Amino acid sequence: MKKTNVKDNGFEGILFLGNGTKDKVVIVMSGSNGGMKLTKQAAEFYHKNGVPALALALFATKGTQPFLDRVPVEYVEYAIRWLKEQGYNRIGIDGMSKGSEIALVAASMFSDISCVIVRVPSYFVSEGLAGKGKNKAPSGTSCWSYHGKELAYAPYKMRKFNILKMLIKEKELHIIMFNKDKDIIPESIIAIDKIKAPILILSSKQDSVWPSYESGIYIEKKLEETSFPYEHKHVAYEHMSHALVTKLPILYKLGFRSERENAKACAIDRDSMKKELLDWINRVWK
Numbered sequence: 001m002k003k004t005n006v007k008d009n010g011f012e013g014i015l016f017l018g019n020g021t022k023d024k025v026v027i028v029m030s031g032s033n034g035g036m037k038l039t040k041q042a043a044e045f046y047h048k049n050g051v052p053a054l055a056l057a058l059f060a061t062k063g064t065q066p067f068l069d070r071v072p073v074e075y076v077e078y079a080i081r082w083l084k085e086q087g088y089n090r091i092g093i094d095g096m097s098k099g100s101e102i103a104l105v106a107a108s109m110f111s112d113i114s115c116v117i118v119r120v121p122s123y124f125v126s127e128g129l130a131g132k133g134k135n136k137a138p139s140g141t142s143c144w145s146y147h148g149k150e151l152a153y154a155p156y157k158m159r160k161f162n163i164l165k166m167l168i169k170e171k172e173l174h175i176i177m178f179n180k181d182k183d184i185i186p187e188s189i190i191a192i193d194k195i196k197a198p199i200l201i202l203s204s205k206q207d208s209v210w211p212s213y214e215s216g217i218y219i220e221k222k223l224e225e226t227s228f229p230y231e232h233k234h235v236a237y238e239h240m241s242h243a244l245v246t247k248l249p250i251l252y253k254l255g256f257r258s259e260r261e262n263a264k265a266c267a268i269d270r271d272s273m274k275k276e277l278l279d280w281i282n283r284v285w286k
Contacts, residue, residue, distance in 0.1 A: 003047075006054075010078030012063035014040060014055045015086075016047035024285065025052040025088040026115070027079055031097025032068055032129060034060030038245060042094065045246040045274070051281055052088070054079060058102070068098060069128035070145040076106040080113070090114050092197075092285060094277075096244060097209070101125055101190070102144055105151065108194040115285040116199045117277065119244040120212035123219050124188045126179075127155045152187035172208055172257040173242075179210035192222055198231040199223065200280045202244055202273060206258040209242035231284055235276055239265035246274050 002017040014036070015025075026046055030038040039055040046053035056079055057064050058071050065071065080091055092115030095103025100121035107113045128139035137160055142150035158178050192199070203216035213236050220234040237244070241256035248270065253259045259266050 006082065007063055009082045011075040011082070012057040012061055013079060014043065015083075016043045016053050016055070018047050018052035019050035020052075022052070022087045022089060024090045024092065024115075024281065025054060025083055026092040026094050026117075026281065027054045027056050027076060027083075029056050029058055029093075029095045029099035029102060031099050034058065034068065036061060038096070039099075041245060041247060042096065045277075046094075046281070049278055051278075053094075054083065058099070067128065067130040067139065068143055069130050069139040070141050070150055071102065071128075071143060073102060073106055073109065073144055073146045073151075076102065077110060080110055084112070090285070092116065092281065094119070096120060097212075097242065098122075098126075098143065104190045104192055104195070105144060107197060107199075108191045109146075111196050113195075114197045115281065116195060116197045117202070117280060118199070118219075119202045120204055120207055120209070120242050121201060121215050121219065122210065122212070123190055123192065123215045123222070124182075124184050125151050125153045125190065126182065126188075127153050152185060154182040154184045154188045157182065173255045174208045176208050176210060192219055193226040193228065195228075196230070198280070198284050199228075199233075200276065200284070201232070201234040202276065203234065203236045204240050204242060204244060205236055205238055206240065206256075207242045208256065208258075212242065233280075235273075237269040237273065240269040240273070241266070244273060246270065246277075 004015040028042045043053035043055035094117040096119040100118035128143040130139040138156040142153040144151045201216045203212040239262045243252040
């Protein structure tokens with residue numbers, strides 16, 4: 001597999017070269033899982049379909065901080081700069097879950113981003129998370145920072161998360177009650193109207209992690225109200241879980257009830273999503 005590891009340019013990532021052309025490249029980021037496993041998987045999907053993709057590390061790797069806490073938006077900025085130096089002409093971004101926050105933030109700040117894809121998104125910045133296992137809890141700080149300054153955020157109302165108790169009670173990763181009904185201050189809402197790119201929004205009606213479907217509706221409505229001049233589309237899946245990944249790890253199948261009980265329907269949704277992703281990259285992104 002043709003790929004390049006990057007560690008000394010202000011960010012950590014792996015560039016998958018796709019078909020070798022430098023017309024387009026997609027920066028890919030995953031969510032609160034951290035590390036690179038899902039990020040690499042998403043980048044490999046694009047690579048195998050001929051599209052160059054940079055798997056960008058956000059936290060929980062050797063070259064990044066351990067927790068989802070004040071992650072620098074500069075990671076995206078430096079990645080854009082480096083990709084341009086490599087000769088890539090157009091740069092897109094694809095963020096899933098927490099990665100959707102930084103994807104939208106970055107696209108609103110950096111005009112070099114000319115294509116945006118957000119999977120199970122949030123339209124506002126949330127509080128960060130720190131600690132591991134049963135000690136994982138709200139950090140008291142923002143998820144993201146820029147030039148050393150925290151971005152305004154909506155805090156969690158619950159200050160302790162008993163995820164194991166929720167797993168036993170709901171028989172799935174059911175933490176949506178932690179993520180609903182936050183006090184969303186205006187400053188925490190991402191300035192999506194400043195984005196200068198077509199936006200594809202992918203959400204799930206079965207999302208048990210956070211209200212991505214409602215966020216998708218909000219983003220779509222906001223774009224329409226502001227007469228957003230670029231193409232935008234919201235696709236809400238009926239069966240897939242929060243895991244809007246192209247290849248479902250077995251742990252996620254066990255962790256989400258909808259994936260277990262509606263496996264065939266989820267597989268159909270997943271195949272449909274793959275087509276949406278490639279259509280957006282190849283046809284809409286011009």
